[in-house]
Amino acid sequence: MANYNYINTYIIRIIRMLCIWIILLLISFSAISQNQSEIQLANEYVLKGDKKKAIEIYKDLSKNDANIPLIHNNYINIMLDAGEFDDAQAYLKRVLRRDPSNLQYRLDVGLVYVRAGELTKADKYFRDIINEVKSSVHLSKMASDYLSGRSLTDYAVLALTESRNVSGNPFLFSLDLAMLYRLQGQQDKMVREYLNYVTQNSANVQYVKNVMQALLTKPEELESLERLLYDKVQQNPEVEVYTDLLIWVTMQQKNFYASFIQARAYDKRYKKDGEKSMEVAKVALDNGDYENASKIYRYIVNQYSNSSNNLLARLGLIRSREAKIKNSFPVSKDSVKTLITDYKKFINQFPDNNNSLEAQRNQAILFANYLDQKDSAVQILNKLISNPRTSLFLKSKAKLDLGDIYLLKGESWESTLLYSQVEKTQKENPVGYEAKLKNAKLSYYKGDFRLAQEHLDILKEATTREIANDAMDLSMRIKENIALDSVGEALKQYAIVELLLYQNKIDEALQKVQKLKQGIGDSATFSNQTILDDVYWLEANILLKRGEFEQANALLQKILDEFGSDILADDAYFLQAEISERYLKNKDKAMEMYRDFLTKFPGSVYAAEARKRFRMLRGDFHETETPIN
Secondary structure, three states: OHHHHHHHHHHHHHHHHHHHHHHHHHHHHHHHHHHHHHHHHHHHHHHHOOHHHHHHHHHHHOOOHHHHHHHHHHHHHHHHHOOOHHHHHHHHHHHHHHOOOOHHHHHHHHHHHHHOOOHHHHHHHHHHHHHHHOOOHHHHHHHHHHHHHOOOHHHHHHHHHHHHHHHOOOOOOHHHHHHHHHHHOOHHHHHHHHHHHHHHOHHHHHHHHHHHHHHOOOHHHHHHHHHHHHHHHHHOOOOHHHHHHHHHHHHHOOOHHHHHHHHHHHHHHOOOOOHHHHHHHHHHHHOOOHHHHHHHHHHHHHHOOOOOHHHHHHHHHHHHHHHHHHOOOOOOHHHHHHHHHHHHHHHHHOOOOHHHHHHHHHHHHHHHHHOOOHHHHHHHHHHHHHOOOOOHHHHHHHHHHHHHHHHHOOOHHHHHHHHHHHHHHOOOOHHHHHHHHHHHHHHHHHOOHHHHHHHHHHHOOOOOHHHHHHHHHHHHHHHHHHHHOOOOHHHHHHHHHHHHHHOOOHHHHHHHHHHHHHHHHOOOOOOOOOOHHHHHHHHHHHHHHOOOHHHHHHHHHHHHHHOOOOOOHHHHHHHHHHHHHHHOOOHHHHHHHHHHHHHHOOOOOOHHHHHHHHHHHHOOOOOOOOOOO
């Protein structure tokens, strides 16, 4: 019985203790809940801009140390915004007594000095802290992040450079310092830090290229980087990334000969079998520098006879000549026949090589587009498509080519079937988007602008910039011309001319576009006058293909005279300069026009090319070495 009473008393005591604990816990939860409610209320006053009420609530809350981490940033910032600097200092003195090693609270003191206008005191204070923490990489980084976040960039830089000096590591904080120098507008220092960063790990090189491409947009900035990299390469010839970046920056300037000189040395030093030179040749070809592309491909053919790049260079050499012939008006049929013969030789010499399949495709396109031998082209492409060795990508491209040829023959139904096949098999791939763009253009040629627009709206989000830009341009043309002429009669006639031009019916296209121009001049025929600059542009390009350069020039001048502030103005002026350079062989006139172009159209997509051509004509890119045979 005594044991029972003892156990009973013990249980009662435990129950009482649990009750007390629960009551205390409930009180605590209640207090926390009340605090949270008060904090939320104060934060709402901050958002509303009612600083006075917010400060009153924060002040009460700050009496409880547990609230400090929850209110500190808002409380200190709103006191500074309200100009209550003495209260802010008093508050910070109190929280630092509780937590004297807290770096943020200590830096906040300096911030109060800055906001109060006590800059001398702030300067000494920040420098003392930076000096104190410089031996700690972690604390120095924390201090720098704090200071840069408060727009105190000079001190943020100082925190990192002091720590770097103490550590003896010249590469420490390279990326952080590069970003800070960028904020300060100190581009040279920024670039040097990015170069420091890239030498730590060559895998960083693409990131640095992307950043520099975005940040260094002015010619003088690229030229400055080029000079710096030349110095780096001479001082540190063993550092691969310096040469890689030098090749990249000269390519950005479209100085492909200079790129080649460096790429050639790079390939020899690092035994790359012409890989970097091939890269330069491809970019040169894509940018229309056929001379340098041919020169580089020829060098690789001669220098790397046993390399896998040799075959690619042979094919690239033919492609370079092909691109040059296609862009020399009027196109010479004899030159096209020579190209076809060269492709045949390549195919016969390397029948089992996959590059021969690509050569067959190129051969077919030449037959169809320049010799009007469409049946020969169809036969080659069908053979290529049925070949089990042909990749899905190449089969898709061949089907698109086949669709184009049927369009040349006027069999648009066959074209859309082939385009649609590629769309289905290559969804979300660039070649699939290309097929959709061709279907959109086919609808456009037929005058079905609504269906064309449906395709184009999807293509504006295409994965490749070129396709997205083409889609955007065509979409804008349709919208601009339909806005004033809902039937789109003038645009329908314009689309017919484009189709004739696509089908290489040059004379018929010229007659049609001249008739359209007359109709637009007569407002009773066409109500839409906004398409006139496009008509001038189209007629000028037709005349250019016919080799009538002076007449083309005159039409381009009409665009400049009548539509000087419209979207085609820079296209027209650049093409005039190109005609003077390439076809009329007037070097001085071309130089003058390219120089004026940069003043008149500094933001044009042609600006980089105009600058390169001006410098080339001026003699900036003269070869300093013996030309390569």
